[in-house]
Amino acid sequence: MTQSASTSVDDQAVRLRNQVVDELIANGTITSPAIEAAMRQVPREAFAPEAELDAVYHPWNGLVTKRDTDGRSLSSLSAPHAQAHMLEQARIEPGMNVLEVGSGGMNAAYLAELVGPSGRVVTVDIDEFVTSRASRFLTEAGYSDVQVVLADAEAGVARFAPFDRVLVTVGAWDIPRAWCDQLVAGGRLVVPLRVMGLTRTVAFEKTDGLLVSDSSKLFGFVPMQGAGAHDSVELTLAGGAATLVFDENPPADPAALAGVFDTDPVVIDSRAGLRMGEPWATLQMWLATALPGFCRLVVDRAANEAADRPLGGIPIGLAVVEGGSVAYVANRRLDGDELTLDVHAYGPDAAHLAETVAEELRVWDRDHRGGPGPRFLVFPAETPDTELPAAERVIDKIHSRIVLSWPRPADTASDRQSVHQQPISQ
Incomplete structure (x- = not known):
């Protein structure tokens, strides 16, 4: 590619990047200046070099980066709309220690921009193809300080804990105890949680050792692999x-x-x-x-x-x-x-x-x-019924009991x- 052609592609990427951010601000998805700045700064195309720019910067569609032999998506870059919404839910501040479950590189780069040089970002994935790709792209994009870990995220990443924030970017059927235990008091967990086959990106705050939701929104995500996998x-x-x-x-x-x-x-x-x-x-x-x-x-x-x-x-x-x-x-x-x-x-x-x-x-x-929709409370799986609050429904998982109540x-x-x-x- 000639220098002029390369410059043209770079200019197009910057234009599309700013166009997406402008659109997400206009519809109310992006509300904070820090997230706006991060999403204008990180070159999304650097984490999907094989894809066309129009696909990379589609505001509502994710981009599949790996499929299994049956054609099912195993890894993807979430749509800018979904990423911006989760980042807003997380309320990340400079200097925080953040764990991302599910790697791809791009969202970790957003997190690195948000926590700044005094913070730390750890991203973990079970798939070596995904972590190798994330490590390479993060380094090439200037985010080599991000800690990329190859492991089953069911156990969290204890050696870098405790975390101020945990962001899960894969669909989770359950909430492993490690995600709560490795979160500081008052910390936030944002997770695409599957309940009765319906996935909602739920933001929880850790209060008195429990997870209490304060927002949720309908989104779809690639399902979790490893110990946390669940088949319908x-x-x-x-x-x-x-x-x-x-x-x-x-x-x-x-x-x-x-x-x-x-x-x-x-x-x-x-x-x-x-x-x-x-x-x-x-x-x-x-x-x-x-x-x-x-x-x-x-x-x-x-x-x-x-x-x-x-x-x-x-x-x-x-x-x-x-x-x-x-x-x-x-x-x-x-x-x-x-x-x-x-x-x-x-x-x-x-x-x-x-x-x-x-x-x-x-x-x-x-x-x-x-x-406002349902309120989610997450209790350990061993919690007896007598210690659960009154609610419309209790969904029992392997590691947790999810209590749903419906404010009017x-x-x-x-x-x-x-x-x-x-x-x-x-």
Whole structure:
């Protein structure tokens, strides 16, 4: 590449970098001058030299850097939007000691900018390909002081502990005890936490030895490998048209659901929904935490259209199993742009299950729509029930017990209108 061509590429990278930062400031993702400065400074392209600049600097899309033999992503550079949001959640200050779980190099460079020369950044990954790549790119970009560690992050990195902040940049099904134990009192853990198959980037503060959340947002991340890996259970039905994905507590007798979609459905209009522009995130989590048997529904559109009895409505991926019956939530267009949420239920107890799901949709619509979403508290796995606070749901993992409670929004149910009086959308 000639010098003029190289200069042109560098100029384009700087332009795209500043464009992304400007966009993230405009939409409220970046709010602090320190994070703005870090994201303008670090050359994102240096950590993905094989990729096109437009892909490297896409504000909303991550960039896969390694796949397994089946094509599944094993390592990636998170989207600038996700990285900026997590950095804001972490509230990093100069001089801090920060652990990053999941390497790639670029986010560690952002962290190095934020902690400054008096701080320290440790980044750990289980994959030697990833750590070797991160070490090389960090050195080439001028961040050779970052400590790159090859290890299973399940045990943290004790030799550099305690940490003021722990940022996890891979999807975690559980929270290993080491992440809390190696965090200082008042320190913050930011982690993409998977609960009932739904991933939220949750920011925790360590208070009295426990982790208490103060913010969360829907994001997707490459899943953790090693001791912290967790596989979902998939149950394919309706001749391949529908797959139920269970992240927790799969049915004890999957055979009871064989042929369930061959029955006539019961369909109920829940008369619940969302205002225009509202996200689905709190609705998803409410059903996941309110109803035993929650799972995700994946529909193969081509197989469903070709089926003798295709699934009706437009499924939104939320389902519930009870015994030999299954129900899913679908949206349906009303007049204009308005949608309502229907429940489609199949099986011997379809009518009962449909009404159960519809009632939870109404409870969410009445008490939690527009609210802050769930509050997460993380207790050690050995904590007895008698020492847990009152909550809507307790999710038991291997290392932890995750307690979810639902603060109500500031407005009251009586101030809200029915879904049939207001537009809603995805």
